[in-house]
Amino acid sequence: MSVQEETVWQGDVEKLRGLVSDRALSGETMVLNMGPQHPSTHGVLRLLLELDGEDIVNCIPDIGFLHTGIEKNMEAKRYEQSITMTDRMDYLNPLGNNLAYCLAMEKLIELDVPPRAQVIRVLLAELTRINSHLVWLGTHALDIGAMSVFLYCFREREKILDIFEMVSGQRMMSTYFRPGGLWRDVPEEFEPAVRDFIDYFPAKVDDYEKLLSNNPIWLDRTQGIGFISAEDAIALGCTGPTLRGSGVNWDIRKALPYSGYEQFDFEVPLGVHGDVYDRYIIRIEEMRQSLRIVEQAIDNLPGGLFRSNNRKYVPPPRAELGHSMEAVIHHFKLWTEGFRPPKGEVYVRVESPRGELGCFLASDGSPRPWRVRFRTPSFVHLSALPHMAKGHLIADLVGIIGSVDIVLGDCDR
Amino acid sequence: MGVTPKLGELGVVTTRLEDAVNWARTRAMWPMLFGLACCAIEMMSTQASNYDMSRFGMELMRPSPRQSDLMIVAGRVTRKMAPVLRQLYDQMPEPKWVLSMGDCASCGGVFNNYAIVQGVDEIVPVDVYVAGCPPRPEQLIHGIITLHERIKQERIADWA
Amino acid sequence: MTKLDPIEALQAAFGDAIEDVSTFRGDTTVVVSAAKIADIGRYCLQTEGLEYNLLSDVTGIDYYPQEPRFAVAYHLYSLPHNRSLRLKVYLPGDDPVVPSVTPVWPTANWFEREIYDLLGVTFTDHPDLRRILMPEGWDGHPLRKDYPLGYETVQFSFNFDEVDRHKPYAKE
Numbered sequence: 001m002s003v004q005e006e007t008v009w010q011g012d013v014e015k016l017r018g019l020v021s022d023r024a025l026s027g028e029t030m031v032l033n034m035g036p037q038h039p040s041t042h043g044v045l046r047l048l049l050e051l052d053g054e055d056i057v058n059c060i061p062d063i064g065f066l067h068t069g070i071e072k073n074m075e076a077k078r079y080e081q082s083i084t085m086t087d088r089m090d091y092l093n094p095l096g097n098n099l100a101y102c103l104a105m106e107k108l109i110e111l112d113v114p115p116r117a118q119v120i121r122v123l124l125a126e127l128t129r130i131n132s133h134l135v136w137l138g139t140h141a142l143d144i145g146a147m148s149v150f151l152y153c154f155r156e157r158e159k160i161l162d163i164f165e166m167v168s169g170q171r172m173m174s175t176y177f178r179p180g181g182l183w184r185d186v187p188e189e190f191e192p193a194v195r196d197f198i199d200y201f202p203a204k205v206d207d208y209e210k211l212l213s214n215n216p217i218w219l220d221r222t223q224g225i226g227f228i229s230a231e232d233a234i235a236l237g238c239t240g241p242t243l244r245g246s247g248v249n250w251d252i253r254k255a256l257p258y259s260g261y262e263q264f265d266f267e268v269p270l271g272v273h274g275d276v277y278d279r280y281i282i283r284i285e286e287m288r289q290s291l292r293i294v295e296q297a298i299d300n301l302p303g304g305l306f307r308s309n310n311r312k313y314v315p316p317p318r319a320e321l322g323h324s325m326e327a328v329i330h331h332f333k334l335w336t337e338g339f340r341p342p343k344g345e346v347y348v349r350v351e352s353p354r355g356e357l358g359c360f361l362a363s364d365g366s367p368r369p370w371r372v373r374f375r376t377p378s379f380v381h382l383s384a385l386p387h388m389a390k391g392h393l394i395a396d397l398v399g400i401i402g403s404v405d406i407v408l409g410d411c412d413r
Numbered sequence: 414m415g416v417t418p419k420l421g422e423l424g425v426v427t428t429r430l431e432d433a434v435n436w437a438r439t440r441a442m443w444p445m446l447f448g449l450a451c452c453a454i455e456m457m458s459t460q461a462s463n464y465d466m467s468r469f470g471m472e473l474m475r476p477s478p479r480q481s482d483l484m485i486v487a488g489r490v491t492r493k494m495a496p497v498l499r500q501l502y503d504q505m506p507e508p509k510w511v512l513s514m515g516d517c518a519s520c521g522g523v524f525n526n527y528a529i530v531q532g533v534d535e536i537v538p539v540d541v542y543v544a545g546c547p548p549r550p551e552q553l554i555h556g557i558i559t560l561h562e563r564i565k566q567e568r569i570a571d572w573a
Numbered sequence: 574m575t576k577l578d579p580i581e582a583l584q585a586a587f588g589d590a591i592e593d594v595s596t597f598r599g600d601t602t603v604v605v606s607a608a609k610i611a612d613i614g615r616y617c618l619q620t621e622g623l624e625y626n627l628l629s630d631v632t633g634i635d636y637y638p639q640e641p642r643f644a645v646a647y648h649l650y651s652l653p654h655n656r657s658l659r660l661k662v663y664l665p666g667d668d669p670v671v672p673s674v675t676p677v678w679p680t681a682n683w684f685e686r687e688i689y690d691l692l693g694v695t696f697t698d699h700p701d702l703r704r705i706l707m708p709e710g711w712d713g714h715p716l717r718k719d720y721p722l723g724y725e726t727v728q729f730s731f732n733f734d735e736v737d738r739h740k741p742y743a744k745e
Contacts, residue, residue, distance in 0.1 A: 019701070037447060037478075037497065044449055063705060067493065068528055069524065069529065069715060072716055073525075138457075154462055172451060172547055234626050234627055234652065237678070345602070345659075360646070375648070379683060379687075380680060412706060493707065493708045526722050535742065538745055
């Protein structure tokens with residue numbers, strides 16, 4: 001294999017001319033390399049920091065250490081085959097990625113999803129949001145120095161993973177959604193497990209708040225740090241909790257409802273100051289609101305089909321293959337060739353725990369997508385990181401990285 | 414070890430030097446905090462409350478390669494990351510072990526393309542492979558115990 | 574709040590630069606002339622009644638072997654009016670160059686770097702056009718259709734020895 005030696009920066013400031021200020025070239029400020037192996041960069045992010053003492057003058061993110069070529073790989077596979085790839089993009093939000101890709105496919109082939117599947121999708125997507133926020137809270141608090149929150153968050157997370165495992169057989173990469181509905185129906189023990197979680201979880205969120213929200217160390221480390229104004233946030237493309245932390249009321253679940261979100265009653269928490277603390281409060285509140293959605297979904301879980309009956313795109317159930325020749329033909333066609341969507345291009349937005357997750361799908365009429373593109377929130381937020389980090393101390397940088405909730409798999413794809 | 418210490422009266426313990434050294438190595442094996450992708454989240458689960466890797470003397474993840482004994486390659490290794498990974502491996506002090514966690518690190522997994530190294534054994538020598546995408550925490554613990562068993566078999570003659 | 578029809582407004586303001594308008598599955602696509610994209614973007618952002626203030630995504634598409642080979646699609650969204658629009662430019666295969674929209678929407682910076690990296694489309698007036706995902710000095714642009722996927726033979730039990738002979742193993 002070809003090892004590209006120059007990817008490892010050897011400390012030559014001259015190579016960074018144009019990126020760092022002139023003071024760095026004369027040696028007045030120091031250029032420090034942070035990452036790609038660093039405990040608080042949440043993966044393999046590399047940052048070049050120009051420091052004046054402890055103050056950050058310039059911050060240059062270097063990404064791509066986890067560039068997996070998912071988009072290229074998806075072009076080589078049939079539409080349905082690449083659902084597994086989307087899980088591994090944003091690995092804290094696997095079902096959300098499935099949802100974005102399936103919605104894009106369904107928009108392309110104009111496939112309707114039965115109500116039961118839609119509600120289960122929303123339910124699981126919201127559990128995924130809670131799951132993602134729990135990992136975020138645990139690691140964010142760990143970065144700032146609160147160890148115990150991490151242990152509590154992962155304890156609760158295991159309960160959600162048990163539910164995922166129950167429905168799909170996998171803890172994390174569940175690949176449970178399919179175009180037209182779900183892989184299969186949820187098992188009997190699903191409903192009691194979700195109800196248990198609904199009873200169990202609210203007290204735990206209160207516990208996290210007790211540990212952090214009024215903790216003087218936490219307040220000192222988060223308030224007034226990583227400020228971004230509403231205008232700058234929009235101009236830099238921030239979405240999700242990062243945008244709402246600055247007080248802009250834009251949640252795709254409310255603005256452009258998908259998968260039946262308009263039937264659910266929930267609130268969108270908003271921040272005022274646009275700092276690390278506000279983003280923290282928003283995510284804590286979002287966990288409560290997500291739980292409300294889960295509760296409404298499980299109370300009003302409709303019966304009926306768990307995936308569409310359109311046999312051109314959705315495989316027939318196994319039982320039908322024994323007595324229906326038509327079912328055998330559809331099954332054979334779908335598993336050997338796949339379906340052929342019409343020529344065209346669609347763009348679908350969903351609200352991932354981090355912000356706007358967009359899926360752009362271009363079809364040329366063949367069973368393989370011509371171009372798949374994911375607009376991922378971490379990528380955009382990372383490009384806004386220098387704006388937030390400038391002028392702060394280097395110790396605050398870990399808090400800022402944590403607060404915008406970066407997942408490098410989501411960023412590099 | 415050959416002797417069970419009696420309560421209150423330890424007396425003399427006899428054992429072979431290599432057994433004592435191997436025991437010490439397996440009971441405090443510090444892994445490097447080195448998460449790459451999805452598997453890193455399962456590695457964190459293994460560290461956290463429900464699975465608790467500190468039962469095996471591994472509660473201390475070292476962020477620095479200079480202080481760590483075990484490199485858990487948790488996730489897919491890209492062509493851009495490969496030189497960094499090798500540099501980190503070279504910085505670890507001897508004796509050192511590598512555990513390749515997950516399909517991507519072991520053989521490329523589902524990502525058979527231009528960007529991903531098809532198996533981290535092309536870059537660093539691997540002692541134990543753990544399959545799964547991502548492996549469950551139990552699988553990772555099993556991989557680590559397998560490594561411990563291997564270390565216990567090591568003999569002084571091999572070290573030289 | 575006044576709300577303008579984006580197609581009419583763009584056609585009135587730019588005339589011939591608006592090459593084609595189409596709607597597919599509810600998404601409106603406006604194909605515009607590549608040289609005018611920055612001006613059109615600024616108009617979409619600043620005109621009262623349009624205010625497409627959030628640039629959701631910029632993506633490049635390779636239509637190889639068709640000509641014009643490349644396209645760049647801009648997904649705009651207007652927060653005040655809650656609607657979206659896709660602008661699209663087509664670029665020739667031999668020299669794909671398009672003006673950057675980073676001066677209009679700062680968020681385009683990294684999107685354009687990504688397209689430059691993966692598809693080899695050049696953006697003029699871009700403040701910092703470098704590779705972003707692939708290592709510096711990487712040969713080629715991976716997302717182009719004539720770039721191979723890079724598939725390597727998978728080692729199974731029937732071809733274990735054969736692959737093992739070629740596979741490089743690392744030394745201590």
